[in-house]
Amino acid sequence: MISRAFRPFRALRASFRTLAFLVLAAIAAPAAQADAILHAFNWRYADVQARADQIRDAGYRIVLVSPAYKSEGSAWWARYQPQDFRLIHNPLGDTTAFRNMVTALQQRGIRVYADIVMNHMANEAFKRSDLNYPGSAVLSTYAGNATYYNGIRLFGDLRNNVLSGNDFGPARCIVDYNNVWEVQNYRLCGGSGDAGLPDLVGNSWVVAQQQQYLQALKNLGVKGFRIDAAKHMPASFMNAVLTPTIKSGMHVFGEVITGGGAGNGEYDRFLAPYLRDTDHAAYDFPLHNQLRSAFGFGGRMSQLVDPLAVGQALQPSRAITFTITHDIPNNGGFRYLIMDPTDETLAYAYIFGRNGGVPMLYSDNNESGDNRWVNAWNRSDLKAMVRFHNTAQGTDQQVLASGDCHLIFRRGDRGIVAINKCGNSVAVPVNMNNSVLWWNTDYRDALDSMSVVRITNGTYTFNLPPRRARMWLR
Structure with missing residues (x-):
């Protein structure tokens, strides 16, 4: 089994094959709607x-x-x-x-x-x-x-x-x-x-x-x-x-x-x-x-x-x-x-x-x-x-966690969305062992650049501030 620590390198090699496919697909397919x-x-x-x-x-x-x-x-x-x-x-x-x-x-x-x-x-x-x-x-x-x-x-x-x-x-x-x-x-x-x-x-x-x-x-x-x-x-x-x-x-x-x-x-x-x-x-x-x-x-x-x-x-x-x-x-x-x-x-x-x-x-x-x-x-x-x-755009969606106050989902391996509607902070542990998200890589919040997610092991705890949304991008 390939170590999770080396996952980004495996993904990088795969991305070259994906890029070639996407270039060809873009020529044949209409613009995204x-x-x-x-x-x-x-x-x-x-x-x-x-x-x-x-x-x-x-x-x-x-x-x-x-x-x-x-x-x-x-x-x-x-x-x-x-x-x-x-x-x-x-x-x-x-x-x-x-x-x-x-x-x-x-x-x-x-x-x-x-x-x-x-x-x-x-x-x-x-x-x-x-x-x-x-x-x-x-x-x-x-x-x-x-x-x-x-x-x-x-x-x-x-x-x-x-x-x-x-x-x-x-x-x-x-x-x-x-x-x-x-x-x-x-x-x-x-x-x-x-x-x-x-x-x-x-x-x-x-x-x-x-x-x-x-x-x-x-x-x-x-x-x-x-x-x-x-x-x-x-x-x-x-x-x-x-x-x-x-x-x-x-x-x-x-x-x-x-x-x-x-x-x-x-x-x-x-x-x-x-x-x-x-x-x-x-x-x-x-x-x-x-x-x-x-x-x-x-x-x-x-x-x-x-x-x-x-x-x-x-x-x-x-x-x-x-x-x-x-x-x-x-x-x-x-x-x-x-x-x-x-x-x-x-x-x-x-x-x-x-x-x-x-x-x-x-x-x-x-x-x-x-x-x-x-x-x-x-x-x-x-x-x-x-x-x-x-x-x-063009990536799949998977809900990682949800509850009365919060919803967390990923978009392919490119981004993570987390929303906390409540007036109190929420800490949400999520199992990452089967996730396509990259490890040892920064996902930075598009809404607040100071907020970064970096997954380093099989469980990541998302700390969500009250009445806020996070939209982390790799």
């Missing part, structure tokens, strides 16, 4: 472009930007009320600014994902009672500066409306959010007499316009689509628009908000059918609920050992993992999903440390007033987590 996403929520396209070098250096390889089409109004929610798909013109920038942003990010190896709204158009009942979009006032603006607007046109004829009353469903508000038919065929309304967001139907004309819009974004270099309000559309509508041609080479995922995974009513009524009837990915709300439960009062970190096995996480290939999305802090009905700030940071260590899903980090301009997520993308601890994620 688990690169970290920066959700640059409500950022101006010019600001994203200006930060391109910093975004690259921070380790993000994907940037999700807010909906790009004709919309007006300074509030963040106005970006989710389209007036016209045929051009990009809104307070975040126009088609030229969007194209320049995509080019700048592409040059740095960063992919752009676009948030898209297929379900509805703008609520403009206070302006007009008809359903002709973009409407006579907007068409008049186009005509008044035809050279500019035609220069930023994506497709179509800007002299005419693109949608009419025949393209919308009944003017009825959703009342029963447990009724699948209502949720997918009636309007999202705000109450107090609000007329709601005019709900599009999946007729051949609507489908053709949305296909042209998505193809135009793809032609600009967009590599992924986030489907807003996917819960509110029949799968047949989404599948008609998102053809295999449009989806080729694209990463598509939908927003289907649920209160949990298998056994949860919203999951069973909406998310499970969405996953069954499309091939799209989705926000992993089941895992988010499991995170909240595990980190919450009375929860146990052992709940995070294998949430997929108990139906509380999506399949890794279809999961977008997160700790916060833009809807959670910005909509009163979802604010109960906000985690304690320290728990949120520990949860980020979990989703960036684990093997499975595509992790997304949210960073806004304080639209909610909480002042918690401004410049989150550039926080040193979160950037260190992204670095761990990038280093550990």
Whole structure:
């Protein structure tokens, strides 16, 4: 038997063979799909472009930007009320600014994902009672500066409306959010007499316009689509628009908000059918609920050992993992999903440390007033987590220990993640005799360089400080 003390040398020789294999595999295989996403929520396209070098250096390889089409109004929610798909013109920038942003990010190896709204158009009942979009006032603006607007046109004829009353469903508000038919065929309304967001139907004309819009974004270099309000559309509508041609080479995922995974009513009524009837990915709300439960009062970190096995996480290939999305802090009905700030940071260590899903980090301009997520993308601890994620990509995961307070797992032989959610320190002895982790080698914490793990015998005791995460890298 080879002595454990010489294990690093054996691993080193093996690594040369592995390296040769990986080089050949990299030539034949597509790029990894688990690169970290920066959700640059409500950022101006010019600001994203200006930060391109910093975004690259921070380790993000994907940037999700807010909906790009004709919309007006300074509030963040106005970006989710389209007036016209045929051009990009809104307070975040126009088609030229969007194209320049995509080019700048592409040059740095960063992919752009676009948030898209297929379900509805703008609520403009206070302006007009008809359903002709973009409407006579907007068409008049186009005509008044035809050279500019035609220069930023994506497709179509800007002299005419693109949608009419025949393209919308009944003017009825959703009342029963447990009724699948209502949720997918009636309007999202705000109450107090609000007329709601005019709900599009999946007729051949609507489908053709949305296909042209998505193809135009793809032609600009967009590599992924986030489907807003996917819960509110029949799968047949989404599948008609998102053809295999449009989806080729694209990463598509939908927003289907649920209160949990298998056994949860919203999951069973909406998310499970969405996953069954499309091939799209989705926000992993089941895992988010499991995170909240595990980190919450009375929860146990052992709940995070294998949430997929108990139906509380999506399949890794279809999961977008997160700790916060833009809807959670910005909509009163979802604010109960906000985690304690320290728990949120520990949860980020979990989703960036684990093997499975595509992790997304949210960073806004304080639209909610909480002042918690401004410049989150550039926080040193979160950037260190992204670095761990990038280093550990492609390695397997094995849980080494778990309990009420702690969870410790390895990522191949490259890294170790340890999380202690409790207010007291925890000492955890772990048998290392059958571990693939290297002995007599420093694993240094990406979050605190003073913390080092060095395994020298068959048992290693992990000393975990209270309310902290460790992410050691070899």
